[in-house]
Amino acid sequence: MTTAPARAADPAPGTTAVRATAPAAVRPYQDYVYAYPHKTAYRPLPDRPALRDLWRAEPKDALALYLHIPFCEVRCGFCNLFTRVGAPGDLTTRYLDALDRQARAVREALGDDGPVRFAAAAFGGGTPTFLEAAELERLCDIAEHGMGAPLGRVPLSVEASPATATADRLAVLAARGATRISLGVQSFDEREARAAVRPQHRRDVDAALGRIRDTGVPVLNIDLIYGIDGQTPASWRASLDAALAWRPEELYLYPLYVRPLTGLSGRTAVDDPAWDAQRLGLYRQGRDHLLERGYRQVSMRMFQRADVTAQGPVDHACQSDGMVGLGCGARSYTSGLHYSFDYAVGMPQVRAIIDEYTATRDFTTAPHGRRIDADEARRRHLLQSLLQAEGLHAADYRARFGTTPQDDFPAELADFAERGWLDDGQDGPDRQDGPATSAGGSGHGRLRLSPEGLAHSDAVGPALFSARVRADMAAHQAR
Template identity: 75%
Template sequence: MSAPAPAPLAPTPPPGRPYSAYVYAYPHKTAYRPLPEPPALRDLWHGERKDALSLYLHIPFCEVRCGFCNLFTRIGAPDGLTGRYLDALERQATAVRDALGDDGPVSFANAAFGGGTPTFLTAPELERLCDIAEQRMGADLRAVPLSVETSPATATADRLAVLAERGATRVSIGVQSFVAEEARAAVRPQRRADVEAALGRIRDARVPVLNIDLIYGIDGQTPATWRTSLDAALAWRPEELYLYPLYVRPLTGLARRTALTDRAWDEQRLSLYRQGRDHLLAHGYEQVSMRMFRLAGTAPQGPDDHACQTDGMIGLGCGARSYTSALHYSFDYAVDMGEIRGIIDDYTATDDFTRAVHGRPTNGDEARRRHLLQSLLQAQGMPVADYRERFGADPHEDFPAELAAFAARGWLDQDGTGPLLRLTPEGLAHSDALGPELFSPAVRAAMAAYEAK
């Protein structure tokens, strides 16, 4: 697995605490519910713009499960399961492409393979995965940015060769820490020598963009050990780096072993974040969001943080989401390993993929919140004129209390009064507090009512 998953949102985030939840999509999947009358995909996509779609293929398998992970994934795969999963993925792709219809142009602007760990698949299985994207969905992988997640153990030369030949422009590897004691504390068994060897193989494959994920806030981590991981990553001069705060989530390995929830931990993470941010900025990186840093002069080769979660997303696989302008939909969600296995088994046995079965409608208010979240959590900010053109109103009219509170905390550049609604450096540092405050009462209530399984 690559990036750590978001934490479920508390019903009311305490003001002033910097870490409430990683807002990587809105509405959050824990606000989804079974749809009482599952709509046909053909009806959902009729009239939608389909000439610049995003394509995401989800592979829910990992060789190990990290202690912090609540991604939808299982450890290993019994004989034949990956083949059955790809069979189901192909059936789903066929049904979805048929549902998109031919009433207008259908094309893809970008693609991504995530998980889980897509490179858990063998090299021939990765070939088949690419074939499904191209032959069933009609995506030209060599003509669009293609991002793929990997892990140190599965970034093998044969797998990387397949990805490079099929058009991968970005490989993201979850390292989390180059310090052995920290890796063990995060319940992520790995040796630094194996990590370095995997990074070498990725560079040898000549994929244009290498992204390295690191985590701060691990038990026992210090400014000195954090600097060790930062410098070890910088030695590879990756085009992108993601710095993630550690979250302890229900039903994960760390949740069963620790209870790091106090304000001292908040302050530790915030201090390490500032250290990491400043260190990367001093070494030629530009900040794209709270988490994402890009080497100056590097052209984007994949969707930016948050920006990938736009309307017009086709998600294939049992953990993927799809987004139309009116409905976000997916399959059921779980964290517990037994529940995940059951959902995967149900998915592989499914023959009819023509309807959306689990999701949440997005009304006008939710679309406004979504637009503001997507834009404000990016370092470049949101032109107020763009919001006004789309919704016919000023964001300060739609969210007066929220924006006034952000300005009072010093989180908005120019107190939010300029033509560009943009976060200050301190606002970016508090993205995980700011984002959840923009969630609607209805979404917040649905998330609070969600029973983790």
């Protein structure tokens, strides 16, 4: 795991650090920060706090629900998610049995002392559509009857792969209220797919996309990856155009990462500046291509068709808490603790954790996690707001914490400004309207990244990690 350099000593509150020389160059691809703190910073919780106590004082009127299915038909070469290939015997049945037990235990722990309502739901993995149609029906029942999430009345996002996006499975999801299907394509070029250890045929990808469109689910998202061995600007454009032919409501453009214990982990180019430059070039090409074709940029990775209305939160629990995760790879977020089950990437360890989960009878406590103090809460709010193109609304930050980001993180924001990563207040065609703030500003208006700052999101995020989180991530033993 690559970590950011240690945080420099802060100047006095309200002052701006002055640098005598130009800032040292940083690697643009350090970490994909989709949640903070990262799960590799979680540790076993010796006291195993009771969920009822964790949730007692939390607002529960706009919760997000996430159900995790840890199975795939094949493991891609870049994947370091918590998942296993295949599910022998009755493993999926046993897993759904455990998920049902967990759902009922968690719903009881949420209590009835106030309104418990869900504002959004998602099925992820792994590959949720690895489950057969009848099993997907049961998964929806667990969300609805076990947890009380009103599918059909709240946004429901589901991840799928071309091989598992079959007509019967998609029909179940459409009937149960799915509003978004995300298809992991990665590349429409079969040679590139093989290079990423993702064997698939173009005809099967197109057939899956056609079946998704036939369901009438309102949002189709297509995932693509840049930086694959052998990929060129021409082949990257061909994949972009192949995706655009389906007029997807959303597109995610992911830089390729090579992680320990994954199928591509023997690659020698991991620390190659030429690879960083290639990925940056392909990112800019893809961004400009989509902006020119009627898409708006939501984050470094996410692009949304300009005529589309968002179906719910852009990212689950972006700055706020209130995430309820079910399944052995899911996380849950309260204001004071993020918690989950154990985490691994290697197949023997993943299988052991899944087996332990399916045998669990008592789901009333939190086994692994990380406490969130006031400093970490500020970092999380700033980090996850700043990584969205809309940026951070200073009034929201002040209302929550009583301070401004400039008060709390003057050195980091000054560094971003010196690198040209903060918006200077000039709104271009791909920017949201409204005033932006500078690193030394008063804290009114909005703090957001410039286009070049968004391009370096995977360096911006790690630069805001606390020293304690960085140390625990570095001490994590990949297994």
